[in-house]
Structure formats: C-alpha cells, structure tokens
Amino acid sequence: MRLANKLAPSLFALLATLTASARAEDAPPTREAFAQPVVELSDQDRERFFRGRSLFRQSWVAAPASKETLAGLGPLYNRLACASCHQKNGRGHAPDEPGERMQSMLVRLSVPGANEHGGPKPHPRYGDQLNEEGIPGVPGEGRAEIRWQELRVKLADGTTVSLRKPHMRFVDLAYGPLDKVQTSPRVSPPVFGLGLLEALSDETLEAMAAEAKGDGVKGKVNRVWDAAAGKNVVGRFGLKANAPNVRQQSAGAFLGDLGITSPLFPAENCMPGQTRCRQMPSAGHPELSAQQLDEVEFYLAHLAAPERRNREDAQVRRGETLFAQAGCAQCHRPELKTGDHPRFPALGHRTIAPYTDLLLHDMGPALADHRSDYQANGREWRTPPLWGIGLIGVVNEKTHFLHDGRARNFEEAILWHGGEARTARGRYARFTKDERTALQAFIQSL
Amino acid sequence: MNPILSRRRFLSLMAAGAASATGLAQAATSTAAQTATDGRTPVVVLTGYPDEVVSRFEAAFEKAHPEYRLQMVWRMPHEALPYLRQPHQAGVDVYWHASPRTYAALAKEGALRKLDIDRTGLPDRIGKAQLADPDGYYTVTEMAGYGFIVNTQALKARQLPIPADWTDLADPRYAGLIALPSPAKVGFAPPIVEIVLQAYGWEKGWALWSEIAGNAFLLNQGSTFVTDEVASGRRPIGISIDFFSASAIANGAPLQFVYPRHSGMNPAHIAITAEAPNPDGARAFARFVLSPEGQRILAHPDIRKLPVRPSVYADLPASYFNPFIAARDGVFDFDAEASLPRVGLTTAVFEQMLSAPQADLAALWNRIHKAEAAGIDVTAARAALGKPPLNEADAGEDGLRLAFRNRLEGSVAETVTAAESRWRVNADWQRAVARAVLERKQA
Numbered sequence: 001m002r003l004a005n006k007l008a009p010s011l012f013a014l015l016a017t018l019t020a021s022a023r024a025e026d027a028p029p030t031r032e033a034f035a036q037p038v039v040e041l042s043d044q045d046r047e048r049f050f051r052g053r054s055l056f057r058q059s060w061v062a063a064p065a066s067k068e069t070l071a072g073l074g075p076l077y078n079r080l081a082c083a084s085c086h087q088k089n090g091r092g093h094a095p096d097e098p099g100e101r102m103q104s105m106l107v108r109l110s111v112p113g114a115n116e117h118g119g120p121k122p123h124p125r126y127g128d129q130l131n132e133e134g135i136p137g138v139p140g141e142g143r144a145e146i147r148w149q150e151l152r153v154k155l156a157d158g159t160t161v162s163l164r165k166p167h168m169r170f171v172d173l174a175y176g177p178l179d180k181v182q183t184s185p186r187v188s189p190p191v192f193g194l195g196l197l198e199a200l201s202d203e204t205l206e207a208m209a210a211e212a213k214g215d216g217v218k219g220k221v222n223r224v225w226d227a228a229a230g231k232n233v234v235g236r237f238g239l240k241a242n243a244p245n246v247r248q249q250s251a252g253a254f255l256g257d258l259g260i261t262s263p264l265f266p267a268e269n270c271m272p273g274q275t276r277c278r279q280m281p282s283a284g285h286p287e288l289s290a291q292q293l294d295e296v297e298f299y300l301a302h303l304a305a306p307e308r309r310n311r312e313d314a315q316v317r318r319g320e321t322l323f324a325q326a327g328c329a330q331c332h333r334p335e336l337k338t339g340d341h342p343r344f345p346a347l348g349h350r351t352i353a354p355y356t357d358l359l360l361h362d363m364g365p366a367l368a369d370h371r372s373d374y375q376a377n378g379r380e381w382r383t384p385p386l387w388g389i390g391l392i393g394v395v396n397e398k399t400h401f402l403h404d405g406r407a408r409n410f411e412e413a414i415l416w417h418g419g420e421a422r423t424a425r426g427r428y429a430r431f432t433k434d435e436r437t438a439l440q441a442f443i444q445s446l
Numbered sequence: 447m448n449p450i451l452s453r454r455r456f457l458s459l460m461a462a463g464a465a466s467a468t469g470l471a472q473a474a475t476s477t478a479a480q481t482a483t484d485g486r487t488p489v490v491v492l493t494g495y496p497d498e499v500v501s502r503f504e505a506a507f508e509k510a511h512p513e514y515r516l517q518m519v520w521r522m523p524h525e526a527l528p529y530l531r532q533p534h535q536a537g538v539d540v541y542w543h544a545s546p547r548t549y550a551a552l553a554k555e556g557a558l559r560k561l562d563i564d565r566t567g568l569p570d571r572i573g574k575a576q577l578a579d580p581d582g583y584y585t586v587t588e589m590a591g592y593g594f595i596v597n598t599q600a601l602k603a604r605q606l607p608i609p610a611d612w613t614d615l616a617d618p619r620y621a622g623l624i625a626l627p628s629p630a631k632v633g634f635a636p637p638i639v640e641i642v643l644q645a646y647g648w649e650k651g652w653a654l655w656s657e658i659a660g661n662a663f664l665l666n667q668g669s670t671f672v673t674d675e676v677a678s679g680r681r682p683i684g685i686s687i688d689f690f691s692a693s694a695i696a697n698g699a700p701l702q703f704v705y706p707r708h709s710g711m712n713p714a715h716i717a718i719t720a721e722a723p724n725p726d727g728a729r730a731f732a733r734f735v736l737s738p739e740g741q742r743i744l745a746h747p748d749i750r751k752l753p754v755r756p757s758v759y760a761d762l763p764a765s766y767f768n769p770f771i772a773a774r775d776g777v778f779d780f781d782a783e784a785s786l787p788r789v790g791l792t793t794a795v796f797e798q799m800l801s802a803p804q805a806d807l808a809a810l811w812n813r814i815h816k817a818e819a820a821g822i823d824v825t826a827a828r829a830a831l832g833k834p835p836l837n838e839a840d841a842g843e844d845g846l847r848l849a850f851r852n853r854l855e856g857s858v859a860e861t862v863t864a865a866e867s868r869w870r871v872n873a874d875w876q877r878a879v880a881r882a883v884l885e886r887k888q889a
Contacts (some may be wrong), residue, residue, distance in 0.1 A: 030698025059520040084497045
C-alpha cells in the first residue's frame, strides 16, 4: 500500500502523515480509530466496556500471583496480552526477516483427520498451535521462522509486481519432532466490528451462500462446534469461520494464545507428553471468570468499525464502481443488514458495510494451507471484512495482508487471489494503471 | 511431512526470483521445515511494562543483538520483590520497571550486582532527583512527569481557566471537575501526595490536598482511565502522569498536558540481578535500553516516556517536552529519594483522611466555599478540614514508616492497621468540627 510505504521509514513520518491527514479531512482518523464504541454507551455500559478493555490490554502473570484475577498465563503461551497481537485492535504483522520473532502471528498445527466435533485434530505432542513461550520452568514449544521468497508477476499492461511467498521452518522444538504436521501461519486479524457481524442472522448467511453468483463464485457457510450450546452451528469468526460467536472466539484465544482457561474451555492447554506443563499450578478453575469473559465479550462486540473517508472523492467513486465491475463485491459485500443480536439488542437491525459475506470460498492453490477446519477445506478461507482496512497503515504502522501477512499492500493481496476469485483477479490484472490506482483509492477509503 | 527446507535450498529458491502467476500455485505449497536450534542465549527480564513498551524493545533489541533472545517475565510492581527473593532469583537476569522503592530495597538486600556500564552522556541528576544509584547498582532508564491533563475545549465551554499549579486546583469553580486517581489504589499516584507535601510543607500541603480532594472525582483505576475521563469532557481536568496523556495526544486526542510549577519525576530503572545466569546478555540489554537507539523508542506515540539521555531530545519533535530544560526553572525540585521512606505512610493517610470520606468532604467544602462567597467567616471549618491526623514529626517516626513501607505500587492492604483506624477517627472528628462551625454560622 502506498500510504504504508510512506509511513514505514520512521515514527515521525507517521506523525507527519497524521497531521497531514488531519488537515485534509473534516474528522481526521486517529490511531485510536479502532478503539471507539459502536453505540453511545450508558455510564454503566461504558464502565463495562472499559473493564473489558483493561482485560484486553492486561499483561497476564503466571500463577501463583498476588492478584489471582489477573493470573493464569501459560504454562504455554504465545504472548502476554490480547493487545500484544491485536495492537490497538488492528492487524498484526509477519516477521520481515528470518531471525525476527513472530510478535503478532502464530502457527496453527494439526494432523490429518478431525476431532470429536469435526474440527482440526490437534498434533499429539504440540496441540493445535505452536506456543513459542513457556512460563519459568516450562520450555516453550519452539519457534517458527519465516523466510520470504520474492516472486514477480506481470500485469496486462506490462507492469511487474513483486510478491513474496513465505517459507516456514521450526527451530528449537522442545517436545520432539513435528512429523506429519499440517501448519497454517496466521497474522492476527482486527477485532473491531465483531458485534455487528455477530448480529447477521444465520438466514442472511445461508441466503448469500444459496444465491446464484457469476464468475464461478460460490461461497458456503461453515458449521462449527458451539461449546456452550453443545451442538454444531453457523461459523462466523476466525480466518476459516471456525468460531460461532465472539465469546467462544475470545475464550479460544485466551486458552490458545495466553494459556488462560475459562468457563468455555476449562482445561489447560498442555498435551499428555508435556509433563512440566501439566505439573504447573493453575490460577483458578477456571482462570478467567465468567464475568471477565462477559466483559471482554462486551468490549469486543461493541468496538466500532471506523467511518469511511473521502467517499465523495471522484477517484474513490470510480474505484468503487471498478470494485463492483471486477466482481470483488460478490464476496466483499458492501451492504448487509443485521438481524436480532442474541445478547446486545443495540447492535441489531442496522445497515452495515463490512465488505464480507462471512462465507468460505476456495481461494486457489497459492493461498491454500492444506488444512481443513470443520467444513472448510485446505483451499478455503472466509472472506475477510475490509472495513477499516484503509486505516491499518495509520493504526498499525505495517500493512501485512492475507492470512499470513504475505501481501504488503492492496495490490499484492489482490494478485494472490485465486480459485473462486480468479476471474476478478484477472479483471484487475487487465485494468489500466489509472483504474488500478482508483480501485486502490477506494479500498483505502474503507 | 513437509519437506525440509535447507538453508542452501532456501537460498536457491530466493535466487530463483521470478515466477509466473501460474507458477505461484506450485511454489506456494507448504514448505515448513524443522531444524534444531537457532543458538540464541536467553536473557530473562522481569518487568511490569505494558505490551506497547515490551514488544518494541524486544523487537529492536533482538534485531541489534541476534545472539540473544529475550524472555519477558511480567509481574506487577509490588510482586517484583518477592519474585526476586525466590531461590536463584528465579533465573532472572534483569529487573526493568518504574518502581523506585523496589530497586532501593533490592540493592539493600544484596540482590543486585553492579551495572558496570559506561554512563557517558547520561547525567546523574535532574533537578533534585537522582538518575543513578550512587553505588552503581541501578540506573534510571526513562522518566515520567506528574501534572494535569486538561481538556481545553471543555474548560473553555465552562469558561474556566487552565490550571497552572496545584493551588489553582483548589478553585471552587473546579468542584467535581477534577479526575483524581486514588493514591492508595492506583499504582502511579502515591508520589503526587508527596509532591504537594514537599512543595508546600506538611501543614499547608495537607490543607491544600483536602481542598483539592473536595473538588475531585476519585478514580480507583489508573492507566488510561484518567485520560478517558478527561477526553470525554466529563471531567475537564485530570491529575496524571504525562505519558498517558502524551500518548493519547500523539494518537489524536484533543488534550493538553500541563506540568505544574511543582512537578515531580517518576523514574524507571534497570538493574542486573546478583545471580544473573547471563550477566553479559543482561548488560547488553541494559546498554541497549540506555543507548540512543533504545532511548528513541521511548518517543513512540504509544509509549511517550521521557528519555534519560539528553542528546536524544535533539532527534525528537520540537514540541516534545524536555525535562532537562524544565528542570532549570525548578520544575523538578521534588526530591523523590527523600520521599521514599514515607510515601507508603502518606498514601495511607490520604486514604483515611480524604479518599474514604470524599463524598462528605466534598459536600463540606462546597458549604465552606458558598459561605466564603457570601462573606461569612468559616476559617475554623476550613482549618478543621485541612488538619492532618498526625504531625510531620510523627510521620517521620521509624516504626510507623516501617509499618507502611511494603505498601508498594498497586498493592492494596487487606487489613486496616490501628494507626489507620486512628487517622480515620481523627478525620471523622475534624469533619464533625467543620460541620459544627458551619451549622453555628448557618452556612
């Protein structure tokens, strides 16, 4: 992304750009653009929102600790806080160099087959994700390193675009070989607008899946295990729509990323052979209380997606038309209506512009992780929402798109599209330079 | 199993470079490789810094020193001392955080080793505050200043001036408009009690605190909560530490931070443990934190601490507050070291005298201000509310100080001591006296 390239050199360039954009816009976006509540909250709800925010930003400690409500980290974990990966509620990034640690990225692991609910089958030694860190006395599981291979693709007008393809390797594996492992490296996605997406009804998703679409685009609903309801339901969250709601997605991340148990997932994330992990004290049963999980859920459900900018700009409007003409909007839906929200009525019956359909699509072999997740096969990914994407550069400094952060700007992300999106990608590749620039300007306005 | 990708194979792939769009598909199949070790030596750092600080130093240090890998152990400030008293100091190499009393205690216990690093370009003092332990066991890595965060638009809308010093906060027009982090409950707040007491003296200081507390809205959580309260306009003034608001301002919030004429510094330190398993790595980390590169990280919009290396300010925006210049005007004459022995005690006094009965206190100050506006002499009521429950000499008594020395930042006492009960009773009595004066004067 061109904006991001401008921002990259230094911190003060970032500030300068912020100042410049402040002059250009009536309501300038700030680096807190992803931290605002979606509705005007009552005093009581604002307190609840802030309590959730505190928990989201909290660096957790290992048991035993003087304040048990903030204890429970590990024994195996990735980072200390939710906000470590979801900085300022935005996107994470991939390491740029091989020796660089994954600060806001993780690697999902599994072996062929399915678990008892139809989800991925955890690796017998390492579980379902590589936990790089361990609390004192417990070895971290190891590290994943990424090396990039530069590739070049040619567009119809002769322009050459450079893409980078990840190669991953594991080092310092502490619990034996990974053997026949399936891996899926993931950059942390933004966490705003989730309550509104949760308020999209099952019927809305199923109707979109059933719609006849052009260009060979299909789209299907994932059906996933709802741990609270004890049954399979429509999946909405996660890069493969493998979580049914914000609450379960959050509880899953507390366990998987921080090693913190909750009422939904009460067992520590230690595999049978991880003896020291299993011997460590727990900070409670569970470690995150139902009230704390409520507060985190409330916070995340009420984080607003930022307002669009420059929507009346001629280039942006042209780009919007091209976005539709190319076929992008078949999956990146510009307008949806929420139904009843199961827990937060204020989020219901709104018209939203998330630029997603929450459906699974075959994205082709280049993006495949060869790892199935409930109904999603190894080539399928959920359409990521594009709202707020134009502010990632301002809020998160680095713009690393797609599931593993391989795309460094919008154009690279588009050019990695394949499978059901192949036709749309082809149209983009045949656009003139002006058309491509206009389309990027539109995405920048989201 | 995924094919193993050797370094040679990887390099050859890198060299291959160009690929057609179709070629991407074949090249993008999973190529996770598994090798033995990256050969980095761990440096274990005990800290209480938030992720914004930890992540950035971690990334920059590991880039500058690929031979080391940082392992961050996060603990709340009051937990650091017991944590480092574990056998072999729990394997910790470095302690890095803003908790001055912990460092003093650790040095006294022999839990630290001399830093033994070159301090060229790092001053030993700012104002009356020490920036390095004279015995060489720990040194300041960054500073944060105390003061007022103000929402200028909200003050303007109420036609109120921007306060310039602590005495201004007693202005009755600010009643209910000052967000005050409760010193006994918010980690960064205890020194603000001492700043006022040192600047105005024991008697006048407590009297001033009583009147400010009467104007205040107490917050039991610190961090960005004061900033939120002020940014929302609900309380246009907040007593805070500069980086919370400086970071909010850098991120776009319409706020201003005022360093009062009597400010104070909250320093963060770094030290190497006596039993550090990796003293060389620990020293490398300490050097990095103090280096120009490390010091510049402090200016990131999400951190906004004050570098301790003066030369670094030349690289920062002109608007960046430079405490070394402000110190020439006496802004940082607060002697933090002198306050350390009794800050636990004064915080506890504040709780009993002002925080716990704050609603009643605010109501009484309101009556006093109204009476004074009407020309009624209620000096006796004013004096009663401002009278501390013990005199300065008693507060200096060793036994009493010792009883409160472990009330470190963020720790909440589970039981109320006999002394605290006495102070509470005394404060209740003083308010009753004030109330009686007001009744007598029909105010």
